[in-house]
Amino acid sequence: MSTPATPKTPALLLGLTALGTVGVVLTGFLKGSERFWANWILWFLFLFTLALGALFLVALEHLVAARWSVPLRRVPERIATLLIPVVPLALVALGAVPVLYPGARPEALQNPLLAGKALWLGLPFFSFRTIVSLALCLLALAVFVKGSLSQDETKDPAYNIRARRFAPAFMAIFAFVVTVLAFDWISGLTPEWYSDIFGVYLFAGGFLAGLAATTLVVVRLQGKGRLAGVRPDHRFNLGGFLFAFTVFWSYIGFAQYMLMWYANLPEEIHWYRERLEHGWHGVTVALAIVHFAIPFFALVTRDAKSDPRRLRGVAMLMLGAHALDLYWLIFPVLGQGVLFSWPELSFALAFLGLGLLWVRRSLSWGEDMPVGDAFLRQGLEFRL
Amino acid sequence: MSDFAVLGLFDSADALMKAIPQVKAKKLGRLEAYTPYPIHGMDEALELRRSPLGGMVLAMGILGALTALGAQYWISAIDYPIVTGGKAPWSWEAFVPIMFEVMVAFATFTAGLGMLLLLNKLPFFGHPVLNAKAMRAITRDRFALALEADPELDAEAAKAALRAAGATDLEVLPFPEKGPFLTSDFILRSLGGIFVACAVAGIGMYWAIKLVPTLIPITHMLEQPKVNAYEGSTFFADGRAMLTPVPGTVARGYLPVAAATQEEAAGLANPLPRTPEVLALGKKAFTNRCAVCHGPLANGQGSLGAAYGAKPANLQAGQFQAGGDRPVPSGPLGPPQASGAASQAKPGPGSGFPPYPDGKIYWTIVHGKNAMPSQAADLTVDERWAVVHYVRALQRAQNAKDEDLP
Numbered sequence: 001m002s003t004p005a006t007p008k009t010p011a012l013l014l015g016l017t018a019l020g021t022v023g024v025v026l027t028g029f030l031k032g033s034e035r036f037w038a039n040w041i042l043w044f045l046f047l048f049t050l051a052l053g054a055l056f057l058v059a060l061e062h063l064v065a066a067r068w069s070v071p072l073r074r075v076p077e078r079i080a081t082l083l084i085p086v087v088p089l090a091l092v093a094l095g096a097v098p099v100l101y102p103g104a105r106p107e108a109l110q111n112p113l114l115a116g117k118a119l120w121l122g123l124p125f126f127s128f129r130t131i132v133s134l135a136l137c138l139l140a141l142a143v144f145v146k147g148s149l150s151q152d153e154t155k156d157p158a159y160n161i162r163a164r165r166f167a168p169a170f171m172a173i174f175a176f177v178v179t180v181l182a183f184d185w186i187s188g189l190t191p192e193w194y195s196d197i198f199g200v201y202l203f204a205g206g207f208l209a210g211l212a213a214t215t216l217v218v219v220r221l222q223g224k225g226r227l228a229g230v231r232p233d234h235r236f237n238l239g240g241f242l243f244a245f246t247v248f249w250s251y252i253g254f255a256q257y258m259l260m261w262y263a264n265l266p267e268e269i270h271w272y273r274e275r276l277e278h279g280w281h282g283v284t285v286a287l288a289i290v291h292f293a294i295p296f297f298a299l300v301t302r303d304a305k306s307d308p309r310r311l312r313g314v315a316m317l318m319l320g321a322h323a324l325d326l327y328w329l330i331f332p333v334l335g336q337g338v339l340f341s342w343p344e345l346s347f348a349l350a351f352l353g354l355g356l357l358w359v360r361r362s363l364s365w366g367e368d369m370p371v372g373d374a375f376l377r378q379g380l381e382f383r384l
Numbered sequence: 385m386s387d388f389a390v391l392g393l394f395d396s397a398d399a400l401m402k403a404i405p406q407v408k409a410k411k412l413g414r415l416e417a418y419t420p421y422p423i424h425g426m427d428e429a430l431e432l433r434r435s436p437l438g439g440m441v442l443a444m445g446i447l448g449a450l451t452a453l454g455a456q457y458w459i460s461a462i463d464y465p466i467v468t469g470g471k472a473p474w475s476w477e478a479f480v481p482i483m484f485e486v487m488v489a490f491a492t493f494t495a496g497l498g499m500l501l502l503l504n505k506l507p508f509f510g511h512p513v514l515n516a517k518a519m520r521a522i523t524r525d526r527f528a529l530a531l532e533a534d535p536e537l538d539a540e541a542a543k544a545a546l547r548a549a550g551a552t553d554l555e556v557l558p559f560p561e562k563g564p565f566l567t568s569d570f571i572l573r574s575l576g577g578i579f580v581a582c583a584v585a586g587i588g589m590y591w592a593i594k595l596v597p598t599l600i601p602i603t604h605m606l607e608q609p610k611v612n613a614y615e616g617s618t619f620f621a622d623g624r625a626m627l628t629p630v631p632g633t634v635a636r637g638y639l640p641v642a643a644a645t646q647e648e649a650a651g652l653a654n655p656l657p658r659t660p661e662v663l664a665l666g667k668k669a670f671t672n673r674c675a676v677c678h679g680p681l682a683n684g685q686g687s688l689g690a691a692y693g694a695k696p697a698n699l700q701a702g703q704f705q706a707g708g709d710r711p712v713p714s715g716p717l718g719p720p721q722a723s724g725a726a727s728q729a730k731p732g733p734g735s736g737f738p739p740y741p742d743g744k745i746y747w748t749i750v751h752g753k754n755a756m757p758s759q760a761a762d763l764t765v766d767e768r769w770a771v772v773h774y775v776r777a778l779q780r781a782q783n784a785k786d787e788d789l790p
Binding site for chain 2: 254257258261262264300301302383
């Protein structure tokens with residue numbers, strides 16, 4: 001396994017990203033700050049949850065001492081490095097707080113429900129939580145990914161012990177960060193509304209996105225003849241994970257909806273009313289179809305879970321579904337119906353292009369497999 | 385009689401795997417391997433067919449979800465629609481958890497029973513290998529390849545083939561002398577029989593009750609220890625079930641109304657004071673005798689009206705209001721309602737209807753009106769007047785003004 005040459009960045013990808021970036025800047029000038037920030041939050045959260053999901057997959061391997069995923073581990077490790085560009089994106093996103101988040105606006109003091117939470121919802125503490133989350137993510141990145149990359153050279157088994165010790169702590173960090181993202185950045189858009197399961201809902205979506213990105217890159221690398229030794233058995237486990245968490249996401253999403261639908265409490269149900277009226281009903285149904293029905297039946301058979309073409313299709317669909325999920329969570333608060341036009345397209349191009357460029361670049365970091373890991377051979381021997 | 389199988393024992397999994405293609409090429413019988421642990425690649429080497437269990441589980445899971453959906457839809461929306469929690473009878477959201485659980489139940493039972501009984505034919509206590517001398521070794525550290533009768537087996541040729549493939553020991557297994565008692569077929573047939581019996585009993589019971597609603601013992605309270613109309617009784621000498629009143633007498637508490645028509649009754653005044661005790665009595669009598677049609681708010685929205693298409697009077701309508709100025713409250717609940725004569729003096733403010741006197745309500749309770757039967761036999765005079773008070777209280781509660789707030 002020799003390190004392949006850095007792939008030449010295709011002009012098309014660069015061009016589209018540049019075009020998207022121009023669209024992003026124009027949106028800020030032409031379409032008003034609310035729409036600009038809503039898009040920004042959507043895509044920064046998309047990259048953040050995706051990278052966090054990938055890092056969770058890495059941490060899960062260390063936590064439960066999994067062996068099958070060792071040969072694949074470098075892929076989620078590389079995807080998790082997206083957390084580095086997410087840091088500036090998140091810091092810029094703090095500019096959205098006084099615009100879109102009612103709890104951080106001066107009018108909040110007039111609202112007795114929000115005035116009591118002013119300290120928590122206000123910009124200073126909001127920023128503090130976000131910055132702490134970012135710092136914790138970078139710490140986890142340094143322990144897991146930097147350590148793993150340097151193990152390629154040193155072959156030092158101390159890394160495995162260090163990572164396994166850190167993994168339980170990372171689970172607490174992960175829970176904190178996902179909760180901050182879910183409750184501050186998404187639920188905070190409608191501060192009178194709350195749902196206890198919301199953090200789990202975002203976790204399910206984010207982990208699915210991380211899994212889908214990992215699967216996509218694994219299939220892509222295998223198509224190019226890299227990752228030699230990774231068998232259909234390994235892909236089957238990725239497919240099984242995707243399948244299981246598709247159901248998990250649907251279970252959480254439906255449970256949240258059904259309890260609120262049943263209780264029909266005015267302070268809760270309005271959140272769903274907004275998403276079942278004014279054109280949003282179609283988006284809700286589409287979300288159920290692309291996030292549950294299609295992936296479920298596409299992956300239900302045994303062969304499909306290891307079929308590279310099927311996996312690639314489902315993984316791409318799942319990434320789109322995660323973006324749609326975030327769109328469905330964020331955009332109804334603008335109260336302008338189902339917005340989709342060139343600003344949304346530009347943001348998608350710019351941020352997806354940025355993410356792709358970063359991941360392409362990251363594919364040359366370290367070996368394709370963690371060659372310094374003593375468990376690699378055991379992982380390659382994995383059979384169903 | 386030919387033998388069931390010839391076992392060839394190998395010392396390692398690799399030796400076994402190498403032997404399989406050699407023995408298979410000779411086409412002497414069905415190949416089967418017995419090993420202490422699962423060996424990767426065995427399915428492909430033996431060319432075992434892909435298990436149909438996954439498809440069965442998927443099909444049964446979908447069937448389970450549809451069964452739960454159909455059952456709930458039929459019960460909730462067709463056979464016995466009841467509005468619960470303000471939801472429409474067809475509320476698919478409420479059905480989903482039960483669909484999910486039934487789907488899981490169908491799928492897991494299919495997976496477990498299908499794997500054990502249908503596909504692996506377990507339990508199989510009479511399997512000849514269980515009696516083999518090599519059985520101990522097979523479950524510990526040796527690997528057996530068996531050539532099994534399909535349906536006949538040439539034992540000598542099989543021995544030669546296995547030995548040529550590298551088997552270190554050979555054992556011939558005869559057919560068992562008698563079949564085992566407990567087989568998967570027996571269990572499957574029993575389970576099927578129980579299922580069919582339950583289905584027949586359930587569907588039969590449903591239709592039996594539907595067609596013969598008073599089938600003993602389910603008589604729906606038709607059988608009661610009482611004398612029905614036109615039935616004779618031996619209790620009294622004249623053969624009646626109840627004694628007739630002595631001519632010219634009236635039962636205590638059941639004085640007849642001193643009015644011949646409802647218009648005449650308009651002049652009657654409510655003799656009862658408006659105290660919490662009277663209102664409690666009125667509420668009890670109203671709830672027991674009136675609310676089923678007129679509704680708990682006296683607005684004509686009772687449960688019987690909806691079920692039988694009757695149109696009970698809406699006592700909240702303007703024509704039934706007492707009208708006039710409200711009596712000034714004095715004491716806890718104010719003085720007794722002004723009598724009908726006083727109420728008649730002033731029409732109800734803004735309603736456009738003349739005031740409806742208490743006595744008319746009383747007269748209706750006693751004599752009934754249109755489809756409403758007389759309540760005289762069931763409510764005493766005091767209870768009737770208490771109901772009048774209570775109806776007035778309901779009317780006032782539904783038309784409360786700002787001044788009524790404490």
